[in-house]
Amino acid sequence: MSYCGHPGLMPIEQALNAILTEVQPVTKIIEVALIHCLGKVVAQDIVSFVDVPPADNSAMDGYCLAIADLEKTVDGVLPVSQRIPAGAVPEPLTSGTAARIFTGAEIPEGADVVVMQENCSEHDGKVLLPPVLALRDNIRDQGQDILKGSVVVSKGQRLRPQELGLLASVGVGSVPVYKPLKVALLSTGDELIEPGEPARPSTIFNSNRYTLRGLLQALHFEIVDLGVVADTFEATEKALIKASNADCIISSGGVSVGEEDHVKVAIEKLGRLNLWKLAIKPGKPFAFGDVKGTPFLALPGNPVAAFATFLLLCRPYLLTKQGVGNITTPTFTLPANFSRKKAGMRQEYLRANAEVVDGKMMVNTYPNQSSGVLSSTCWGNGLVVAPIGQTIEHGQEVIFMSYSDLLY
Incomplete structure (x- = not known):
């Protein structure tokens, strides 16, 4: 079959659709302490059982009062009847008085405005207030951030630092999340050596291992690192069988038409191969299939091609499999x-x-x-x-x- 005027190559949109239609998302749910939930995917809607803030509170350091009491004065002065720091439970506001209040402190019953301290002058237990005030100015309403009963984090959402803070703000201590995928990672090529080893003729340092590990770690997956597999069919087959115990397999190298590339042949023996040549650059040699039922994605050996095909194909596939609800990348x-x-x-x-x-x-x-x-x-x-x-x-x-x- 021919695509885009280039015989035998599949457009990336068709390839991505082909692999995504075969995704079987993870179903196992585990309860994880909130402090360890960064990057985890929420398995059910999380509902708040409290209002945030839990009561009306002050947005400023200043003085709270009832506007009606100020309007009754001749000189705009009210006695200060109490001091309300954040965390204290206030007494109802005594009629005809003001209360010294601090940012985040609960508004006492009877007060309907907060005046910032910069606009006031206190002396001998009395405070001089500005003559014109707006009702409920500088007051944060109960529940203005989050209402009790509302969904704060939705099923399928990945938890970023801001979601962790949001969940903490409603008192959630642990979260039901999908169990992180276990991804087996392997490289093929007798020419590959590890960083730190002495360089030898005809060898190259295995950069793909570290690029792909970093990408998988950034997505918060568990990694089963099988290292470099020798360029023989037997070694490739053995490594793939071991890797099939993971939730998904990713390899780099070994999906071209060269005589020493054995991954394609091994997959066809152990499972099935869906596609392996794409109309993209970099990244034409790419394979998708399964090994003994475990999804398999084989990336090119060239470093930039491996990087690009991971971002464009592996990432959306893995996120979908992890249960992420929205995998769209903004452009x-x-x-x-x-x-x-x-x-x-x-x-x-x-x-x-x-x-x-x-x-x-x-x-x-x-x-x-x-x-x-x-x-x-x-x-x-x-x-x-x-x-x-x-x-x-x-x-x-x-x-x-x-x-x-x-x-x-």
């Missing part, structure tokens, strides 16, 4: 601070940097877009999408995907 249109005269036969994801140029946000691309130039991923802050068959002129609006969204 932005920015004017290009570059030109691209040659139209590509595959959809390209260019390493890019969005920055302010002469007071205007624009995006530039790294000069060398080779799939082996890993430094290009560190130079910028996102990817520019270059559609199939299209050139890009300077100043033209292009689609930009930020790493801050892709790496979360």
